[in-house]
Amino acid sequence: MGRVATVNNIINFSCVDGPGSRLVIFMQGCNFNCKNCHNPYTIDMCDSCGDCVASCPANALSLTHNAQGKPKVEWHSELCTQCDTCLSICPKQSSPKTRQYSVPQVLALIRKQVFFINGITVSGGEATLQLPFIIELFQAIKSSDDLSHLSCMIDSNGYLATNAWQQVMPYLDGAMIDLKSWQQQTHRYITNRDNHRVFASLKLLAEQDKLYEIRLLHIPGVSDFDSEIDAVAAYLKQLPASVRVKLNAFQQHGVTGEARLWESCTEQQMQTLAARLTERGVANLILPNVYL
């Protein structure tokens, strides 16, 4: 029937989005509104208001109307210089620079570099907002002889409901889930959402042996993994031993709004948090190898 996804970007070689070399599809749109978001222009869908069109110094944007008079912002990638002026103009934290991809189009892209990759990862934005597309894509990969060896991973904020996870589970090799904060209140402050469903997703994926990685973003003075260290450590320890616990260090660049005032996490602060988790018996910690 041909589902189509709205995609912000596709990267054909990534070393940080799951095991091995991966093609990563960044979907447009997110249901969180994290203050610390590094790519806020992936949060909302473009509503074709047209505010960005005049601002483009390369004339790479235009506003068209369909037969019903519905407006549509068109992005002409061949003219675009990636100056990102449109992103700073956009009143909706969105981007006019998105593309629509059908499953066959994505499969063609994958086939072009199949020898170079161990798998594909859908990320975002929040990939699971376009779950039907993901299911169709993963299904197609798993049922193609030349692609079925590729692992299919989802990088998610964990807000997807458990019954929806169940639908993709047969085609899913693993998930990387962000846990933005331990306490409900802190999570709500940072993301504008509660974290009950995140914990439910983590539990389900862990039970099904599909939790590849849990990611904790340490924002000194804002996130609460250090102040809640005992509870966090106890929680991480009860996850299967194979789950990678990836500690990410908050960095200012890319963020907007009040998060610009938050201090970046230094290597020292990261090491301290890691040492305190290790002391409490948390194994399989993955630390950043680069700090800005």
Add this chain to the structure above:
Amino acid sequence: MTPQARFAEISRNPLLSPKQKSGLLALEAEASIPYVAISAAVKQAMAQGAICDMFEGHAPFKPRYVLPDYAKYLKNGSEYLELAPAQDLDEALNALTIIYHHVPSVTNIPVYLGQLDDVLLPYCQGLDDDTIYRKLKLFWIMLDRTLPDAFMHVNIGPTDNIVCRTILRIDAELKQIAPNLTFMYDPAVTPDELLQIAASNICECSKPHIANYPIHASTFDQQGFGIVSCYNSLPLAGGANTLVRLNLKEVALQASSIGDFFTNVLPHYCQLTFELIDARATFLHQESNFFNSFLVQEGLIEESRFAPMFGIYGMAEAVNILQGTPDFNEDSLDKPSNHYGHNAAANELGHQISKALDAIVKSTPVKFGYNGRALLHSQGGMNTDRDVTPGVRIPYGTEPNPITHIQALAEHHQYYTSGISDILTIDETVKANPQAMMQLCKGALKLGFREFSANVATNDLVRVTGYMVKLSDIARYKEQGSRTNTTSLGADAAQNTNILARQPRVVAHELTPAHSK
């Protein structure tokens, strides 16, 4: 400056060791021998920078690269060196240590140390793993300290064996510049787990290079081949008598159109290149008396297995010139571009040029060649090159992502039988993910890369973790960073540091062929 003044300057140089001074004085002497006889047209092409003799000397008295049959040497011993056949690993390593000092090359340091697992395995019978490890580790340290040249090359693989594994282990532990290391990979023979060890080593120390064994093996005969120096593949028990390189950028500048380039200008400059090759090889083979060496008399090399290397460089500039594409600048970097490496038509023109060169080199007889022919080579550059890119590479700083990079260049590799080096720069995130390095390597070899060479960038921040980074932000950060660096260091201080620095002990001699002040 008079020759005497130059000699005096070298002898007083505060930055050079006595040995480095001796080497440079010898180069000066060689440069004062009259040049081998060549036509006025070749002289002019050399003067304009279209053809380059790689500063090999005016009248070459030794081949550029020599690949002795070390297995034969250990088996037979050497009358000239007064050595009996090796009986055990100690004797084998000792005999190798001795002969390395008698194997000449353009730099006087041997560029080929042997297919060491094949060579040494017969002498490892009955030894436990730890003994082999300790002996090879001392050998490895000796090589780096006594023969300090990054172009000195050891080969291992494609089979899985204890010497191969031990060398990979030692190389990752010691992280020495020398010796350089090539791991032969054959998908039909090499286990994935062994390739993964080699790929993990690349993440540790940018070594080894992974060679596409089946492609190389099918290029040469049963007697075999070796990978030496900067990824040159050459016949075993032979080598390269000379390397002359053609600057495709200069050739393209002489052409009035793409048609003119293919029909007239390129064939013309190729003929001039062949003339220089023949003149230089003739002196080496007929006048220098090199082939009276014990290496020949004892059957460790054969004169008929030496080939001239027909080198080319500046492909990127040639293509952009022929297509009338303006130079890259900061504004055009991120745009969809018409440039070589980024555009299908530009890449295709490059492939056509390589194909044309291949046809010319395969059909042109040379006086002293491998099966009567020279071998085409994509030459990896010298530090004297300005505004011209090595070989068929994509200009440094403009490379696309690693997969696109490989896809743009893979088509060239079939033509460059004596070697082609395309160095992929991969951002630091790969260090934590050696499996990704291995997959990239497998993909490259599958597409026909003869050699997979990767550099892990240490400070480029493309993507830090599971989020995208905006290019504009990166640019801003870099700008601020560089300003800070300049302020804190101070231009004067940096300059002084350079002036006071001695020449590094271990260097790549081929890159710096002449004394420069």
